[in-house]
Every structure is written in structure tokens, then in C-alpha cells.
Amino acid sequence: xxVIKYLNxxxxxxxxxxxLIFTLPFFTAFLLLITxxxxxxxxxxxxxxxxxxxxxAFITSPNEQLAQQxxxxxxxxYKSKQSNSAQLARPITVEITCSDHPCFRAGNLVTATxxxxxxxxxxxxxxxxxxx
Amino acid sequence: xxxxxxxxxxxxxxxxxxxxxVSKIAISGGNNQYERYPLVGGGSVLVRSxxxxxxxxxxxxxxxxxxxxxxxxxxxxxx
Numbered sequence: 001x002x003v004i005k006y007l008n009x010x011x012x013x014x015x016x017x018x019x020l021i022f023t024l025p026f027f028t029a030f031l032l033l034i035t036x037x038x039x040x041x042x043x044x045x046x047x048x049x050x051x052x053x054x055x056x057a058f059i060t061s062p063n064e065q066l067a068q069q070x071x072x073x074x075x076x077x078y079k080s081k082q083s084n085s086a087q088l089a090r091p092i093t094v095e096i097t098c099s100d101h102p103c104f105r106a107g108n109l110v111t112a113t114x115x116x117x118x119x120x121x122x123x124x125x126x127x128x129x130x131x132x
Numbered sequence: 133x134x135x136x137x138x139x140x141x142x143x144x145x146x147x148x149x150x151x152x153x154v155s156k157i158a159i160s161g162g163n164n165q166y167e168r169y170p171l172v173g174g175g176s177v178l179v180r181s182x183x184x185x186x187x188x189x190x191x192x193x194x195x196x197x198x199x200x201x202x203x204x205x206x207x208x209x210x211x
Contacts, residue, residue, distance in 0.1 A: 038140040049151055053205045057171060060207040066173035074177055074205060077169050081181040081201045
């Protein structure tokens, strides 16, 4: 009975404080969510574009000896434009796989996989020119 | 909160538009702000790296800067 009386009794309270207490956790979570979505989408755009350019450089090579060099050269040029902190925080690795060997053969399917940081991975696939 | 979403959206649109422009230059040619690096065996790599101030919904005279890097392979330099 005492508890009910206490609850029914008027209390002044503070609307601002209550609003902050109830909304701050929601806004914080929302802030983290939209920031992580933005980071992820930027990383996806970056890695998928880089994979496309790497595979483009690879398949347009005049011969097999230069194909790998051209692919890695694209990544090195891109890295040279990044800051030192970005290079350390998000290292870029390239992996090139072929459906058949020798890799640089007309009509062969080649895939370039770019890994940025720990978990961002994108691939691009193209055929080596049939009229080569 | 809305300011943050607005800034992030603008940054993403600027990044995609810059990449689109560099890719277009690599395909059909053009004179815009980019650097050309020769590739071994022919062709070149076009790179545009610029620092931009992010547009804001509300601005309190405090600019935010972000670096945007766009890259495209131009296998035929003659165009």
C-alpha cells in the first residue's frame, strides 16, 4: 500500500533528463550502425573497383611474363596514393586465379581477388581476349 | 544525426562520381585533373587523388576534409 501511495504521489522529474536517458542508447546504437554501414559500403566500392582495374591490367598484357607485373603495378600505384596510416590499417593483397593453366591463354577465365584489411574481399572475373 | 547521414551520403556520391569520370576518361579520353602512370607492356593507369571538403547540411564554419582516390586502367593511350 505504501508503495502504491508512493508511486501515485506526484514527482516533479525532469523531461530533458528522462528524454536523454531513454533516447541516448538508441541514438548511440543508430550512430554506430550508420557509420559502420558507410565504412563498409566505401570499402566495398574501393575493393570491387580495384579488382576490376587489376584484372583489366592483367588480361590486356601483351604476354604472360608481364601480366602479373601489370596487375601488381596497379595495386602499388593505388597504394602510393594512400597515407601511411591507411596502408598500415588496411593492407591490400592481390590474388589471381585461373580456370585453366597456362593462365594467359585465349579464352581462359581469370579472377582477381582483392583483400583490404581483415574482412573486405572483392573479386572480378574476365576472359583473356579470344583474338589474342 | 541527420548531418552525419547527409555528409556520408555526399562523400559516397562524390567518390562514385569521381571514379565514373576517371573511368570515362580511360575509355573515351578527355582532359581533366588526373595523373597518368605508364604500365609495363603498354597502356597506363589513370589516378585522380584529391582532397575535398565535405558538403554539410548545417555548417558551423568548420570544414571537414576527405581524400578521394579514383583509379582506372587505360589500355589504349591513343584515344
